[in-house]
Amino acid sequence: MIFHLCNVTRTPHMICELCKTTERNARGKHVHERLQQVGVTERVTRASRKATWVTRFHCQLCGTYWRHEDDLHTGRAGWAKENAPTPAE
Numbered sequence: 001m002i003f004h005l006c007n008v009t010r011t012p013h014m015i016c017e018l019c020k021t022t023e024r025n026a027r028g029k030h031v032h033e034r035l036q037q038v039g040v041t042e043r044v045t046r047a048s049r050k051a052t053w054v055t056r057f058h059c060q061l062c063g064t065y066w067r068h069e070d071d072l073h074t075g076r077a078g079w080a081k082e083n084a085p086t087p088a089e
Contacts, residue, residue: 014062018033019059019066022079023078024080026078035059035060038056038058041053041055053069054070055067064081065083066080066082067079067080
């Protein structure tokens with residue numbers, strides 16, 4: 001069996017001070033001034049749950065990607081760091 005791995009070696013980057021102060025898993029739209037929204041807010045529906053609204057952001061200072069999940073029914077809602085999107089082939 002052969003596995004082909006793409007982009008497995010990414011250069012780690014330093015997270016900026018503004019991103020360091022972003023409270024993870026905290027609800028609310030605490031967006032620092034250098035976060036730029038990526039795409040549109042998506043409505044995600046999961047089995048046996050109400051819809052969740054997900055918005056993605058990119059920090060213009062340090063390049064960190066963030067996801068904000070707006071869902072009152074889960075403890076995972078709020079801000080979370082995300083991997084950089086992979087380019088479409």
